[in-house]
Structures are given as C-alpha cells and as structure tokens.
Amino acid sequence: MTLEQTASNRCFEGEQLRFKHQSQTLGCEMVFSLYLPPQAKTQKVPLLYWLSGLTCTDENFVHKAGAQRYAAEHGIAILCPDTSPRGDDVPDDAEGAWDFGKGAGFYVNATQAPWSSHYRMYDYVTQELPEIAAGFDSLDSARCSISGHSMGGHGAMVIALRNPGTYTSVSAFSPIVAPTQCPWGEKALGNYLGEDHSEWANYDACALIAAGASQLPLLVDQGEADDFLEEQLRTELLEQTCSEQGYAATIRRQAGYDHSYYFVASFIGSHIAFHAQTLAAE
Numbered sequence: 001m002t003l004e005q006t007a008s009n010r011c012f013e014g015e016q017l018r019f020k021h022q023s024q025t026l027g028c029e030m031v032f033s034l035y036l037p038p039q040a041k042t043q044k045v046p047l048l049y050w051l052s053g054l055t056c057t058d059e060n061f062v063h064k065a066g067a068q069r070y071a072a073e074h075g076i077a078i079l080c081p082d083t084s085p086r087g088d089d090v091p092d093d094a095e096g097a098w099d100f101g102k103g104a105g106f107y108v109n110a111t112q113a114p115w116s117s118h119y120r121m122y123d124y125v126t127q128e129l130p131e132i133a134a135g136f137d138s139l140d141s142a143r144c145s146i147s148g149h150s151m152g153g154h155g156a157m158v159i160a161l162r163n164p165g166t167y168t169s170v171s172a173f174s175p176i177v178a179p180t181q182c183p184w185g186e187k188a189l190g191n192y193l194g195e196d197h198s199e200w201a202n203y204d205a206c207a208l209i210a211a212g213a214s215q216l217p218l219l220v221d222q223g224e225a226d227d228f229l230e231e232q233l234r235t236e237l238l239e240q241t242c243s244e245q246g247y248a249a250t251i252r253r254q255a256g257y258d259h260s261y262y263f264v265a266s267f268i269g270s271h272i273a274f275h276a277q278t279l280a281a282e
C-alpha cells in the first residue's frame with residue numbers, strides 16, 4: 001500500500017498533513033488528513049479518528065474546528081477521512097442531492113447495487129485506516145478513540161459500539177442518533193442496504209444500545225438551535241434509550257448553538273480533553 005503525502009503545514013508546533021492513496025476497500029483513490037502533535041517527534045502518540053458529516057471532505061474539520069491547538073496540548077494525533085468514496089467511477093445520487101451518495105457514505109457497507117461496489121465506509125474506517133495508521137512510527141495506533149459530527153457522529157457511535165475494546169472512548173457533536181427513524185437515515189439505509197430492516201439496526205446507535213451494546217465512555221453535545229434536531233438528529237431518542245438501558249452517557253444540550261462548525265469549534269477542546277483523559281487512563 002502506497003501513501004503519497006500531498007501537503008504538510010506546521011501547526012501548533014506539530015504538523016497538519018494530507019495524504020492520498022488507492023483504497024482497496026473502496027476501489028478508488030482516497031484522501032485523508034492527519035494532524036501530528038509536537039509530542040509525535042519524540043514519542044508514540046494516541047490517535048483520535050474524526051468522522052465528518054454530510055457534504056464534507058476530510059478538510060472541513062481541519063480548517064474550521066480549531067482542534068489542532070487542543071491536540072497539541074494533549075499530545076493526540078487526529079486522523080480525518082473523507083465522507084464517501086470519490087471519483088468518476090463512483091455512482092452518485094441521481095438528482096445530485098447532498099444527503100446521499102458522494103459526501104454521504106453514512107459509514108456503512110452497502111449491500112445493494114450499484115452502491116455495494118464502492119460504498120464500504122464502515123470497513124474503510126474500521127479496517128483499512130487502522131492498518132494505514134499502524135504504519136506510522138509516531139502513532140500508538142492501537143490506543144485510539146473516535147468522534148464525529150452529524151452523520152459522522154452517527155458513524156463514530158456505531159463504530160465504537162460495534163467494536164468493543166477497540167476504541168477507548170467515543171464522542172459526537174449533533175449526531176444522527178437513530179438513522180432508522182429519520183428521513184436522512186431512511187433514505188441512506190434504504191438505498192445502501194435495501195429493505196431488510198434487520199440489517200439497518202446494525203447502523204443505528206440507539207438500536208445497538210437497546211440491544212445491550214457494552215459500555216464505553218460516551219460524550220454527546222447537541223445545540224438546541226440546530227435546525228436538524230427535531231426531524232433528523234432526534235437526541236431525545238438517545239437520552240431515552242440510555243436511560244432505559246442504564247447506559248452511562250453524558251449528553252449535553254447547549255443553548256443557542258446551531259449545526260455548524262462554529263458549534264464544533266466551541267466544544268472541541270472539551271471533547272479532546274475527554275478523550276485525552278480516557279486514553280491516559282488506559
């Protein structure tokens with residue numbers, strides 16, 4: 001597997017890097033970003049995976065969240081993948097909608113044609129990226145946590161809940177907590193997975209917790225002025241499921257904040273501190 005470094009910028013005494021590679025899992029060329037904190041020059045550092053939301057590439061978080069300051073402070077690397085397979089050979093939503101297809105891989109392994117040949121973001125994040133991360137001498141890649149925003153918050157929670165022992169902690173901003181019960185999720189899961197709803201439950205954080213997923217430290221922040229909260233994100237379903245199951249999550253509703261990266265930027269320091277604490281306690 002060959003990685004080509006396409007960018008390097010000094011940032012808070014560390015390095016903001018960008019790479020491209022041919023993904024075996026997705027069958028196309030992919031790009032990802034990696035922040036290495038200054039500590040990585042002299043020791044192996046733990047890794048936070050960041051999964052972004054609808055319409056994003058690997059760069060939205062890198063440019064807008066201001067996470068590098070906190071990653072440098074705590075000595076944590078951050079790996080940000082793209083949100084779907086890319087390229088002219090990859091099928092996209094027929095009407096060019098932004099909530100399905102390219103930029104909207106939903107972190108699932110599609111089973112339905114024509115999506116199944118490329119849309120395998122679950123395997124990409126849980127298998128191919130960890131193999132790539134293991135190749136960096138400066139990363140202690142087995143010591144890792146995962147976080148994300150919106151569709152990426154859904155992806156982070158599902159991936160952490162389905163892989164007990166792999167991720168030390170999980171956090172999410174404005175996550176789609178129950179894609180089986182909202183229009184974005186119904187459209188994506190219906191197309192990628194078909195009409196067998198039993199398969200859908202494997203990609204629904206609330207359904208996984210309700211089915212007895214094992215506990216790991218879970219932090220969620222949700223803006224109360226988020227236009228997507230009521231119809232798409234449905235935080236109340238996560239609150240209800242965690243309460244019914246005795247799942248010890250911290251779910252914070254933040255007054256006045258919307259769905260944007262201004263919200264992510266406002267609380268990313270707190271999320272990185274949360275992950276740093278659990279990673280250090282390992």
Ligand SMILES: N[C@@H](CCC(=O)N[C@@H](CS)C(=O)NCC(=O)O)C(=O)O
Nearest residue numbers: 053054055056060098150151260261
């Ligand atoms: N394009 C959509 C908005 C999609 C959206 O809000 N995407 C979020 C994730 S769900 C995002 O992070 N957008 C990129 C950005 O803000 O940089 C619209 O016009 O309403």
